[in-house]
Amino acid sequence: MTALRTSSPRRLAMRRFLGRPVAVAGLIAIGLFVVVAALAPLLAPFDPIVTSWTAIRKAPSWAHWMGTDENGRDVLSRVVFGARASMMAGVVSVAIAAGIGVPAGLLAGFAGGWTDTLLSRAVDAMLACPFLILAIALAAFLGPNLTNAMIAIGVSTAPRFMRVARAATLDAASNDYVEAARAVGNPAWRVAVRHILPNIVPPVLVQGTLAIASAIIAEASLSFLGLGQQPPDPSWGSMLNAAQRFLTQAPWLAVFPGMAIFLCVLSFNLVGDGLRDALDPRQR
Amino acid sequence: MKSHLGNRIAQIVPTLLLVSILVFGLQQLMPGDPAVVLAGEERGDPRVLAQIRAELWLDRSLPLQYLHWIGNVLQGNLGMSWHIGQPVSQLILQKLPVTLQLGGMAFIVAVAIGVPAGVVAAVHRNGFWDYVANAIGLAGLSTPNFWLGIMLILLVSVNLGWLPPSGFVPPTEDWRQSLATTIMPAFVLGNAIAAILMRHTRSAMLTALDADYVRTARAKGLGEFRVIVWHALRNASMPIVTLGALELGTLLSGAVLTEQVFSIPGFGKAIVDAVFNRDYPVVQGVVLVTAFLYVVLNLLADILYVVVNPRLRSG
Numbered sequence: 001m002t003a004l005r006t007s008s009p010r011r012l013a014m015r016r017f018l019g020r021p022v023a024v025a026g027l028i029a030i031g032l033f034v035v036v037a038a039l040a041p042l043l044a045p046f047d048p049i050v051t052s053w054t055a056i057r058k059a060p061s062w063a064h065w066m067g068t069d070e071n072g073r074d075v076l077s078r079v080v081f082g083a084r085a086s087m088m089a090g091v092v093s094v095a096i097a098a099g100i101g102v103p104a105g106l107l108a109g110f111a112g113g114w115t116d117t118l119l120s121r122a123v124d125a126m127l128a129c130p131f132l133i134l135a136i137a138l139a140a141f142l143g144p145n146l147t148n149a150m151i152a153i154g155v156s157t158a159p160r161f162m163r164v165a166r167a168a169t170l171d172a173a174s175n176d177y178v179e180a181a182r183a184v185g186n187p188a189w190r191v192a193v194r195h196i197l198p199n200i201v202p203p204v205l206v207q208g209t210l211a212i213a214s215a216i217i218a219e220a221s222l223s224f225l226g227l228g229q230q231p232p233d234p235s236w237g238s239m240l241n242a243a244q245r246f247l248t249q250a251p252w253l254a255v256f257p258g259m260a261i262f263l264c265v266l267s268f269n270l271v272g273d274g275l276r277d278a279l280d281p282r283q284r
Numbered sequence: 285m286k287s288h289l290g291n292r293i294a295q296i297v298p299t300l301l302l303v304s305i306l307v308f309g310l311q312q313l314m315p316g317d318p319a320v321v322l323a324g325e326e327r328g329d330p331r332v333l334a335q336i337r338a339e340l341w342l343d344r345s346l347p348l349q350y351l352h353w354i355g356n357v358l359q360g361n362l363g364m365s366w367h368i369g370q371p372v373s374q375l376i377l378q379k380l381p382v383t384l385q386l387g388g389m390a391f392i393v394a395v396a397i398g399v400p401a402g403v404v405a406a407v408h409r410n411g412f413w414d415y416v417a418n419a420i421g422l423a424g425l426s427t428p429n430f431w432l433g434i435m436l437i438l439l440v441s442v443n444l445g446w447l448p449p450s451g452f453v454p455p456t457e458d459w460r461q462s463l464a465t466t467i468m469p470a471f472v473l474g475n476a477i478a479a480i481l482m483r484h485t486r487s488a489m490l491t492a493l494d495a496d497y498v499r500t501a502r503a504k505g506l507g508e509f510r511v512i513v514w515h516a517l518r519n520a521s522m523p524i525v526t527l528g529a530l531e532l533g534t535l536l537s538g539a540v541l542t543e544q545v546f547s548i549p550g551f552g553k554a555i556v557d558a559v560f561n562r563d564y565p566v567v568q569g570v571v572l573v574t575a576f577l578y579v580v581l582n583l584l585a586d587i588l589y590v591v592v593n594p595r596l597r598s599g
Contacts, residue, residue, distance in 0.1 A: 124295075125302030128575040132537030133555065137571045140559040141313035217428050221541055224430050225556055240431060244545070251438055258431035266426035273422070 013202075016278035023274020029267035037083040046074035048081040049232045057250040067252040070242060071232075075253065078234035079260050085235040086264060089150050089219030089228070090212040096154025097161050097211060102204055104158070105165025110173060110192045120166070123159040131156050135218055139227040146219075146235070149228040153218045157211055164207045168200035175199075202279040209275055213268035220261050236261045292586050296579050303575045304357065307568050308350050314564055318342060321562065322366060357572065363565035367558070372569035375554065380573075382452060383550035386473060386542070387535050389466055393474030394481055399517075399524065401478070402485025406493060407512060417482060424479030429538050433472040433545035440468060450547040469546040473538045477531050484527040488520035495519070522589055529585030536574050 017023055036043060046064075052072035060067040066075035108119040126134070138152035172178065173196060181195045222228035223237030231238060236257040243253035311318075319336040326332040337343040341352045356363070362372035405417035441449035447468050453461040492498060493516050501515045502508075540552030547553070551570060558566035 121298050121302055124299045125306055125575075127533075128299055128303050128579050129306065129571055130533035130537040130574055130578060132540060133571055133574050136540065136555060136559060137310055137567050138313070140567050141310050141315075141564070143315060213426070220428055221430065224428075224541065225544065225559075227559065237428075240434065244434060247434065247438055248442055251442075254431070254434045254438065258428065258435065261428050261431060262423075262426055265428070266422065269422055269426050 013278045017274050020274045020277065022270050023278075026267040026270025026274065029263065030271060033083055033087060033264050033267065036080055037087040040081045040084055044074075044077035044080040046077040048073060048077040048234045057246060057253075059250075060252055066256045067250065069239070069253055070246055070250070075239075075256055078239060079236070079256050082234045082236045082239060082257060082260065083264070085146060085223070085229045085233070086216050086219060086261070089146065089153065090216040090268070093150045093153035093157060093215040093219070094208055094211045096151065097157035097215075098204065098208060100155070100158040101161025101163075102165045102200075105162040105167075106169050106192055106197060106200070108162065109166040109169025110188070110196060116166075119162065123162050126156070126159040127163075129156075131214075132218060132221060135222060136225065136227060139222055144227040144230065146223075146229045146233075149219055149222045152222070153215050156218075157215065160211065161204065161207060164203050165200055168203045169196055172196045172199040206272060206276045206279060209268055209272035213265045213272065216261065216265050216268070288590060289587060292583060296583060299579060300576065303579070304354055304572065305350070307572045307575070308353055310568060310571070311564065312346075318564070362569040362572065365558075365563050365566050367561040367563040367566070372565050375566060376551070376569055376573055379549065379551045379554045382454075382548060383536075383539050383543070383552060385455070385462075386466055386469055386548060386550060387539055389470035390473035390477065390535060390538075390542075393470050394477035395528075397474070398478035398481025399485050402482040402487075402524075403489055403512065403517060405482065405486040406489030409490060409493075414486075417486070421479040421482045424475050424482075427475065428541075429472050429476055430541040430545050432475060433469065433542060436468055436472060437545070450545075452546075452548045452550075465546075466548075469542045469548060472545070473535065473542045476538060477528075477535055480531050480534065481524065481528055485520065485524050488523040489516055492516040492520040525585055526589050529582050532581050533578050536578065 050073065052068070055064070055068045055072040057070055058064055058068040058072075064074050064076065066079060069075055069078065104119055104123075108116040129137075135149075135152040135156045138155060139149050142148035142152060169192075178191060178195055181191045186194075219228055220235070220237030220240070223235040224241045226238070226241065229235030229238050231242075239257040240254060243250070243257070246253055317333075318340065319333045319342055320327045322336050322340075323329070323332050334343070341349050344352070353363075360373055362376070364370070365372055365375055368375070401417045401421070405414045405421075408414045437449045440446050448465055450465075452465050455462040493512075495516075497519075498511060498516050501511045506515075536551075539550060540555060542548070543550045543552035544556055551574070555567060555570040558564075558570065
């Protein structure tokens with residue numbers, strides 16, 4: 001019994017993942033970012049929106065660890081609250097992308113024929129529009145705010161999920177257990193949902209983790225361009241946009257939000273790479 | 285070879301058709317009535333609104349509107365800019381060379397960094413240099429290029445005063461100044477692609493280094509450098525070309541942000557300015573031309589792949 005349990009693919013993958021210290025470090029860092037985002041009101045030393053005309057562009061000090069911005073707001077508090085926008089954008093847009101892409105990929109791979117051709121061509125068309133340019137266009141037409149930025153990023157990311165899910169479905173559908181499930185008279189939807197879907201989870205999970213990293217950069221990019229989170233609400237990207245105007249007078253305004261984006265994205269990339277290696281060691 | 289290319293060209297036709305439907309569809313997401321926006325102060329006059337709707341075919345059904353629009357696009361007419369009153373195609377033709385110069389330089393930077401780093405990583409598989417190359421690659425992938433741009437302006441331009449912090453000089457005007465204004469943005473733009481190319485190169489080189497022909501080359505007594513560059517890298521270059529071409533989209537996306545940070549008047553800056561001016565025909569035009577460029581450049585990469593691959597060439 002024990003031997004069976006230790007050799008299950010899931011356990012093996014888990015052990016391989018935990019055997020990679022950098023991936024575990026990434027996971028711990030993501031956990032910290034989630035805690036910071038969730039407990040932002042408790043952790044931030046100051047209100048991130050309230051301005052103070054007596055504390056404009058103060059360099060980092062004991063009172064303000066990351067200094068203050070052009071409106072006298074505490075940069076640390078804004079970076080802490082900015083984690084909310086970034087984490088939310090990462091998770092929500094990837095949920096939208098997976099919500100559209102995975103069912104479409106499952107359908108294309110399982111149904112084949114015209115359905116597959118049509119969906120695959122639609123994905124080719126969407127992938128032909130560079131990701132950020134499509135997201136900018138969507139955000140522009142939908143209107144600039146964080147919700148629309150998340151929708152734009154999610155819709156632009158969906159084709160990647162569709163491709164991964166389709167490939168994994170084609171791979172899973174050729175297995176004997178799928179043939180067996182069909183042979184005993186299961187309806188097609190049941191075979192797809194009960195027998196194929198659980199088997200396409202690993203590649204989708206890897207794609208999802210790496211897509212969160214891309215989505216966080218995309219949200220920061222859209223906010224940097226003024227198409228995401230709108231002032232005065234803090235977001236790392238919009239903080240960098242404002243920082244550009246004061247590079248010579250207040251360089252710290254550009255350093256800390258950028259470091260936050262870098263560390264957050266790096267953490268998701270580390271976990272994504274670790275998951276890929278753990279779930280598919282052939283790719284190592 | 286001919287049939288392979290014929291198939292590829294046949295495949296891009298429906299892709300471009302769907303791209304055009306997608307870009308046309310963007311217009312439908314626009315809040316409000318375009319005629320009202322275009323009418324400006326005369327928006328209260330129903331006759332003016334009716335005239336604008338008739339001119340733009342907005343009073344027809346969607347399929348007819350699409351056919352009218354695509355018919356114009358096929359004749360090179362992407363509409364008029366609402367903000368500057370200039371034809372969109374003319375505007376794009378003005379901006380495109382700037383972005384192509386930046387993108388071309390960025391691609392050279394990416395290849396110059398990414399390919400050697402990938403080769404070194406693969407040759408020292410699981411060794412110190414492999415870890416160093418992977419760490420740098422991962423850092424490159426995780427760094428938002430607009431932040432890298434801001435940091436480099438701070439360091440190289442503000443603190444050291446070596447390069448101008450922003451602006452653009454065309455090479456026809458002064459090639460030295462042109463190089464000085466584009467080298468830093470090109471490095472910023474090339475950085476993320478370099479990281480991706482490094483990964484592709486490492487992966488392709490690992491496969492090539494394990495192949496029999498490499499073992500044979502070594503057995504013949506060839507020097508290690510010659511084995512790596514002449515035998516392994518030459519064979520690994522095919523997947524690198526194909527996968528590298530797929531990153532052209534990343535290059536074009538990155539150009540939007542890089543041009544914004546360094547105030548370069550290219551394609552990317554045009555779309556951002558158009559977004560803020562609510563100049564929707566320009567936004568549509570830029571998306572359409574970008575997608576077209578991406579599809580055509582990928583086709584060229586495919587042709588190159590066939591040309592350098594003797595097995596496909598003879599087929």
